[in-house]
Amino acid sequence: MNDFIQHILNGLSLGSIYALIALGYTMVYGILQLINFAHSDVYMMGAFGSYYVAMYLGIDRQPGLSTLAILLGSAMLVCALIGLTIERLAYRPLRNAPKLNILITAIGVSLFLQYFAQAVFGADPKVFPQVLHNETLFNIAAVEVKTLDVAVFAVTIITMVVLNFVIYRTKMGQAMRAVAQNMRVAALMGVNPNRVISITFMVGSALAGVGSVLVGMKYPKIDPLMGTMIGLKAFVAAVLGGIGNLPGAVLGGLLMGFSEEMVVAYWSSTYRDALAFGILIVILIFKPAGLMGRSTTEKV
Amino acid sequence: MITRRSLGFVVLSATLALATGCTKRNKNEIVIGHFGSMTGAEATFGKSTDEGIRLAVEETNAAGGIKGKQIRLITMDNQGKAEEAAAVATRLIEQEKVTALLGEVASSRSLAVAPIAQKKKVPMITPSSTNPRVTEMGDYIFRTCFIDPFQGLVMAKFAYENLKLRKVAVLRAVNSDYSMGLSKVFVEKFTEMGGQIVADTSYQSQDVDFKAQLTQIKSAGPEGIFIPGYYTEIGLIARQAAELGLKIPLMGGDGWDSPKLFEIGQETINGNYFSNHYSNESSDPVAVAFMESFKKRFNKSPDGLSAAGYDAAKVLFAAMEKAPDLSGPAIRDAIAATKDYPGVTGTITINQQRNAVKSAVVVQVQGTTNKYITTINP
Numbered sequence: 001m002n003d004f005i006q007h008i009l010n011g012l013s014l015g016s017i018y019a020l021i022a023l024g025y026t027m028v029y030g031i032l033q034l035i036n037f038a039h040s041d042v043y044m045m046g047a048f049g050s051y052y053v054a055m056y057l058g059i060d061r062q063p064g065l066s067t068l069a070i071l072l073g074s075a076m077l078v079c080a081l082i083g084l085t086i087e088r089l090a091y092r093p094l095r096n097a098p099k100l101n102i103l104i105t106a107i108g109v110s111l112f113l114q115y116f117a118q119a120v121f122g123a124d125p126k127v128f129p130q131v132l133h134n135e136t137l138f139n140i141a142a143v144e145v146k147t148l149d150v151a152v153f154a155v156t157i158i159t160m161v162v163l164n165f166v167i168y169r170t171k172m173g174q175a176m177r178a179v180a181q182n183m184r185v186a187a188l189m190g191v192n193p194n195r196v197i198s199i200t201f202m203v204g205s206a207l208a209g210v211g212s213v214l215v216g217m218k219y220p221k222i223d224p225l226m227g228t229m230i231g232l233k234a235f236v237a238a239v240l241g242g243i244g245n246l247p248g249a250v251l252g253g254l255l256m257g258f259s260e261e262m263v264v265a266y267w268s269s270t271y272r273d274a275l276a277f278g279i280l281i282v283i284l285i286f287k288p289a290g291l292m293g294r295s296t297t298e299k300v
Numbered sequence: 301m302i303t304r305r306s307l308g309f310v311v312l313s314a315t316l317a318l319a320t321g322c323t324k325r326n327k328n329e330i331v332i333g334h335f336g337s338m339t340g341a342e343a344t345f346g347k348s349t350d351e352g353i354r355l356a357v358e359e360t361n362a363a364g365g366i367k368g369k370q371i372r373l374i375t376m377d378n379q380g381k382a383e384e385a386a387a388v389a390t391r392l393i394e395q396e397k398v399t400a401l402l403g404e405v406a407s408s409r410s411l412a413v414a415p416i417a418q419k420k421k422v423p424m425i426t427p428s429s430t431n432p433r434v435t436e437m438g439d440y441i442f443r444t445c446f447i448d449p450f451q452g453l454v455m456a457k458f459a460y461e462n463l464k465l466r467k468v469a470v471l472r473a474v475n476s477d478y479s480m481g482l483s484k485v486f487v488e489k490f491t492e493m494g495g496q497i498v499a500d501t502s503y504q505s506q507d508v509d510f511k512a513q514l515t516q517i518k519s520a521g522p523e524g525i526f527i528p529g530y531y532t533e534i535g536l537i538a539r540q541a542a543e544l545g546l547k548i549p550l551m552g553g554d555g556w557d558s559p560k561l562f563e564i565g566q567e568t569i570n571g572n573y574f575s576n577h578y579s580n581e582s583s584d585p586v587a588v589a590f591m592e593s594f595k596k597r598f599n600k601s602p603d604g605l606s607a608a609g610y611d612a613a614k615v616l617f618a619a620m621e622k623a624p625d626l627s628g629p630a631i632r633d634a635i636a637a638t639k640d641y642p643g644v645t646g647t648i649t650i651n652q653q654r655n656a657v658k659s660a661v662v663v664q665v666q667g668t669t670n671k672y673i674t675t676i677n678p
Contacts, residue, residue, distance in 0.1 A: 003519045006544070010511040123379060124343030125532055127563040134543060146543055219508040219536055221564050223341065229506070264512035269503050270474055 015257020040231020083205025340380025535564025
């Protein structure tokens with residue numbers, strides 16, 4: 001029984017990370033119907049950005065809430081700027097090009113970032129600064145619940161709630177939904193689509209930045225290719241939940257985390273990745289709109 | 301705009317790569333190739349080995365070289381990938397016309413190169429690939445280290461006799477020849493001695509989350525865990541084991557040997573044990589002399605892989621000096637005849653299977669240094 005509770009906790013904490021990155025995929029897809037494959041590499045750049053900030057400030061061995069805040073802030077800033085740059089230089093010129101061209105560009109940008117990072121930061125793994133003291137907060141049965149796991153889960157849920165608020169309760173959110181519905185008509189109504197899309201990219205990328213710090217504190221080994229697998233898994237999570245749907249992304253992420261954990265716990269780690277992509281195939285065959293998506297989803 | 305600029309960059313770098321690739325042949329030098337993981341997940345392996353080899357080359361050159369010729373070392377990076385290792389080794393043989401090859405640390409990379417070296421009759425010595433299959437690839441492939449069955453045996457003996465453990469769990473990397481080989485022998489020997497394997501689970505190298513496996517292991521109630529993997533994962537495993545409250549010794553092989561192990565694992569890795577080629581606390585005069593010159597040259601203490609790289613290079617150079625000429629077959633025969641060579645990592649005698657027969661040490665992690673615990677003989 002203790003084991004099972006422990007597995008649930010492990011799954012929840014892994015799933016939260018998938019969820020957070022899946023939110024970024026979903027945001028961009030909701031507005032542009034573009035799968036931004038460079039998202040996972042923006043996430044990697046966020047990890048390196050905050051790593052170098054911590055090194056520069058000399059706070060890499062001073063865990064605490066202020067360190068967490070500084071690292072989160074710097075990762076979000078780095079990611080937002082990179083997201084903005086990518087949108088301006090790579091996607092905007094192709095705004096009216098066929099979808100396939102933009103998809104291929106996204107893959108190109110992703111590879112560019114990976115190899116750029118290897119050239120600049122070196123390909124050997126770096127150790128992410130210690131962000132928080134990992135202490136036992138409370139016990140469920142005989143299972144210890146640790147600070148890191150709670151922090152990761154809390155940040156994910158807070159992020160989802162804030163995003164939901166921004167999209168459904170603010171003027172910018174209204175503009176985003178308008179652009180998602182119909183870019184041309186929104187423009188006629190006085191919305192500047194380019195500005196809205198830029199902001200969407202910045203917000204989505206900043207989420208990747210948050211994810212990178214959380215992953216860095218949980219699995220403190222960062223390298224230029226760290227985004228590939230986690231990015232693919234988060235993408236599957238977004239599709240599973242219904243891409244374009246925010247709660248769906250979180251649900252999908254949590255489900256992915258759980259199922260991976262259970263497969264490894266009760267079957268074999270060999271099937272971990274096979275399971276993730278198996279889910280993708282099954283969803284695409286039987287419920288292409290995802291668990292929480294309707295076939296005519298209202299996007300973002 | 302950006303696409304055109306980056307295209308220009310690609311073309312420029314490709315041209316540069318070609319330009320540096322064209323080397324002039326010099327009659328008065330011997331070219332030796334080293335293929336290693338200078339970047340990638342196990343980058344410290346390649347860097348440490350290369351420093352050991354470099355020191356050996358410099359010492360030999362300073363002492364007059366081999367047969368009056370100077371040695372020129374060409375090191376090529378395989379990024380820690382087997383397919384890349386095959387590519388750079390082919391280039392070393394075909395374009396650079398190397399006389400002999402040194403490398404790799406990881407068995408999977410050596411296995412990718414061995415058939416190529418064998419086919420071209422270029423002698424190859426791996427300093428620290430411990431998988432038995434490496435030297436089985438052909439009679440031009442040698443190693444100056446012990447093999448996995450021995451490391452598995454050493455750790456099984458150590459766990460049973462020194463740590464007095466009776467129930468042990470195994471956590472192995474399913475996609476690593478090295479990890480699977482060590483685990484297999486460990487399990488066989490440990491149960492043979494009377495111990496019990498209470499859990500045998502696996503992970504994939506490059507994984508970052510091991511909590512599921514560790515939770516499973518914890519509930520099996522072992523007294524120790526044998527994890528023969530590489531340092532990148534071991535650091536994370538030690539951390540997550542501590543998070544789950546597993547306070548039992550972790551044990552591994554020479555794949556743990558890297559300063560990064562402590563950086564990633566922090567204090568959670570302290571006090572754990574692994575088998576290695578050599579310890580910095582050795583009092584053997586050959587080892588002490590090596591440590592001193594290494595410190596002087598690189599301004600830091602050598603690790604086991606530097607020592608292994610140094611030995612492999614020195615054994616090769618000694619054989620080349622002894623060989624009647626510098627052709628592949630002549631050098632091959634000379635390496636095969638190596639007997640009682642006083643290496644830093646122990647006395648090296650190449651046996652019928654082209655493996656070195658020598659002892660292993662068990663060390664305990666203490667920060668970035670490793671404390672010598674015991675030596676276990678074959």
